[in-house]
Amino acid sequence: MSTISPYISATGDPLAQLDDQPVQLVESTEAIACPLCHAWDRHPWGAENGFEAVKCLQCGLVYVTPRPKLGEISEANKIGEHRTAEGSLNVVYRRSARKIRHYRHIVKLMFGPELDAGVPLSWLDVGAGYGEMIEAVAGVLPQGSRIEGIEPMQPKVDRARALNLPVSNTPLAAMERRFDVVSLINVFSHLPDFDAFLADLRRVMNDGAVLFIETGNGGDLTTSADYPDRLYLPDHLVFAGVDHVSQFLQRNGFDVSGVHSLRLDTLGWMAKNIAKRVMGRDAKLSVPLSSPFRTVFFKARLQPRKN
Ligand SMILES: [Zn+2]
Numbered sequence: 001m002s003t004i005s006p007y008i009s010a011t012g013d014p015l016a017q018l019d020d021q022p023v024q025l026v027e028s029t030e031a032i033a034c035p036l037c038h039a040w041d042r043h044p045w046g047a048e049n050g051f052e053a054v055k056c057l058q059c060g061l062v063y064v065t066p067r068p069k070l071g072e073i074s075e076a077n078k079i080g081e082h083r084t085a086e087g088s089l090n091v092v093y094r095r096s097a098r099k100i101r102h103y104r105h106i107v108k109l110m111f112g113p114e115l116d117a118g119v120p121l122s123w124l125d126v127g128a129g130y131g132e133m134i135e136a137v138a139g140v141l142p143q144g145s146r147i148e149g150i151e152p153m154q155p156k157v158d159r160a161r162a163l164n165l166p167v168s169n170t171p172l173a174a175m176e177r178r179f180d181v182v183s184l185i186n187v188f189s190h191l192p193d194f195d196a197f198l199a200d201l202r203r204v205m206n207d208g209a210v211l212f213i214e215t216g217n218g219g220d221l222t223t224s225a226d227y228p229d230r231l232y233l234p235d236h237l238v239f240a241g242v243d244h245v246s247q248f249l250q251r252n253g254f255d256v257s258g259v260h261s262l263r264l265d266t267l268g269w270m271a272k273n274i275a276k277r278v279m280g281r282d283a284k285l286s287v288p289l290s291s292p293f294r295t296v297f298f299k300a301r302l303q304p305r306k307n
Helices: 097-110 112-117 132-138 154-162 194-203 242-251 267-278
Strands: 042-048 051-056 062-064 122-126 146-150 179-185 205-216 254-263 294-302
Touching: 097 112, 097 132, 097 254, 097 294, 122 132, 132 146, 132 179, 194 205, 194 242, 205 242, 242 254, 242 294
Parallel strands: 122 146, 122 179, 179 205
Antiparallel strands: 042 051, 051 062, 205 294, 254 294
16 A cells, blocks of 8 residues: 655656656555564554554654655765755855854864874764864864865765865765774654664774764654754654663664763844744744753774674
8 A cells, every 4th residue: 555645756767856857746655564663553642744654662762654755865865964945955054163063062072082092083973964073073183184075966076075075975885995983864754774784884894993973862752843944754763762872872883982962942043033933934832941852972883803
């Protein structure tokens, strides 16, 4: 049985899926078991755009089911693109110095020993977007370090390159070099199969390399009412909590060595959302410092390969 949904599929080359490209409705979806524990029992958690996110009754992971069939989830979608209901991409970007400072602060906080050692590092940012993380990292890594970002959306690559940031549209599968650090900033929720993705990532990681992840703790929320933004279903397919991400990492050969949670519902956040509302844009309003939502940074080290 297929369900017609408002989900907009990429037709052919995902990079060509821009404003003036024809779009089509996805008709093929599939019901799936929990991607973490493989149980089928679940209860409703949230809904949007004709899709439902459910919470696993066994492990608590939140995931979309039925979801678009794997062949309809493009690489661009997988690593971080949000489309509008009209199927066009919003590529308007203003470089945010505040965001870059924020990431620089987090990297200093979580990579103290590596930065203090002064040994050059190679760092790959997967789903680099407009290059904010690349720019942040470039300011703090030891001299001689090599930093690179990959991003499937050409307009974002173009923006980053215009700022002289080393971002390319090379697919992960085509990367040949190995790195000391790989970062995944707000990419996790887009990935239909995190186990398979981690297997791909391991290929580009040196022994003992570090994986640095940021994702929201949606899987720790009882209901989507506590989620601070639109859910972006089905571009977002999985919402994990802190333990869920740790379990995925551990069973794929990573040792979690650091977790840092930050709340988003600050006074500044509220002011920004009020401003968005005033401009007629979509934004949730809530009492500051009351939300259980956190954005969470994970640092995990790849265990040495056995062979
Ligand atoms: Zn589960």
